[in-house]
Amino acid sequence: MIEFKFNTSKHGTALMKEMAPPPRQITCDRSHYAYDICTTNVETTLNPTTSTFFIQRPTAVDANQTATKIRPYPRKFDSPVMSRIKELTITAGTPIPSCHVKHEAPALVFSAGGYTGNFFHDFNDGFIALFITLNSFFDDKDVVLVISKARDWWVNKYATLLGEFSKHPIVDLDNDNKTHCFPHAILGLVSHGFMTIKPELMPNPKSLHDFHAFLRKTFGANDKNVSFNSFPRPRLVLLNRSSGDGRLLLNMEEVKMEMQRVGFDVIMFEATASTSLSKAFAVIGSSHAMVGVVPLGLESVAEMCFGKLAKMGLNYMEYRVRAEESSLIEKYGKDDVMIKNPIHFLNGRPWSQTTMNVYLKEQNLRLDLLMFTIYLNKAYKKAKQLVGS
Incomplete structure (x- = not known):
């Protein structure tokens, strides 16, 4: 017989704790559909020239691990775009480079590549995900943003907003040649889905209403500053596209004239890469109504990306485009399945390469003004109430 004896004294308990393996200093969660996220739980040194994060004081367990890699962009399901995101390495290996710049705040690392612009x-892949991550992992919200593909035009466009996320200068992961040391680092951004923030998934619950309040605070505007009484007629923002990349209104001028005839003051607005967010926020925030184009075959995408969001605080009205209003009918014919039954043609998938190539890039619209005016009149009645409020 073999007899085991266990020392239950305080000394024995302390000895068992000493013998227990130390906590992992690199942890990664790869269980999510849209994103991976990795954490270094000790001091971390970044060598931007090799896109490598070294942990300080690696344990024997960590030192024996192979390096782990991550692409810090929350569209893991989108292989084509993820292949363009710079891959970063986290390692417990040596030698650890000496530190040129020492930061007191931890690093939050992500890419502004992908579909940026x-x-x-x-917002979907960037600032909403950044808002979620910041409020999920950093109690004091004090972080240094370490960004890949932080191109000058993007930084300038969103300088005010980026300054609200972090008071520290951005570390440019692509062009900096100095090593940076942080108390720890989070690599990746958390996504809750398309244009969504789910409070139940956050330790410090936030919602899209909180994100909108954050934007109002950032750009010095709030609901009280928008005096609808200052406009004699309801203002309508008509979102324009002139890039030649599909989804154009072929009878744009006629649509605009009809809007004016109904009673709206019409503001044509096209958001480009150079349009400042403050300008876009001011234009849309001072309007009573907004019209954007969602063509044939994209109804489910429109609902997922915009409809659910708009219904949180806006009066959302959907005008369903008919086949006769789509330019696709000229190319494929009215009896083609992609015209008669887009959902069946797409095999139930709301997003695919076919969606991109056909329904987004090839398709333009010529609205039936008789049908569309019915909706314009309904929108005008609602907007008129705001002018008198």
């Missing part, structure tokens, strides 16, 4: 993606 498109307003929707700048």
Whole structure:
């Protein structure tokens, strides 16, 4: 018989704790559909020239691990775009480079590549995800933003907003040649889905309403500053596209004239890469109504990306484009399945390369003004109430 004896004294308990393996100093969560996120739990040195993060004082367990890699952009499901995101390395290996710049605040590391330059993606893949991550991992919100693809035009465009996320200068992961030391680092951004913030998934619950309040504070505007009484007629923002990349209104001037006839003051607005966010916020925030184009075959995408969001605090009205109003009918014919039944043609997938190539890039619209005016009149009645409020 073999007898085991366990020392339950305080000394024995302390000895068992000493023998227990130390906590992992590099942890990665790769269980999510849209994103990976990695944390270094000790002092970390960044060598930008090799895109490598070294942990200080690696334990024996960490030192024996192979280096882990991450692409810090929250569209893991989108292989084509993820292939263009710079891959970063986190290692417990040596030698650890000497430190040129020492930071007191931890690093939050992400990429501004991918679909950056498109307003929707700048927020969906960028600033909403950044807001979620900041409020999920950093109690005091004091971080240094370490950004890949932080191109000058992007930094200038969003300088005010970036300054609200962090009071520290950005570390440019692509062009900096100095090593930087941080108390720890988070690599990656958390996404809750398309244009979504789910409070139940956050330790410090926030919502899209909180994000909107953050934007109002950032740009010095709030609901009380927008005096709808200062406009004699309701203002309508008509979102324009002139890039030749699809989704154009072929009878734009006629649509604009009809809006004016109904009673709106019409503001034509096209958001480009050089349009400042403060300008876009001011134009849209001072309007009573906004009209954007979502063409045939994209109804589910429109609802997922914009409809659900708008219904949180706006009166959302959907005008469903008919086949006769789409330019695709000229190319494919009215009896083609992609015209008669886009959902069946897409095999139930709301997003695909076909969606991009056909329904987004090839398609333009010529609205039926008789049908569209019915919706304009309804929108005008709602907007008129705001002018008198």
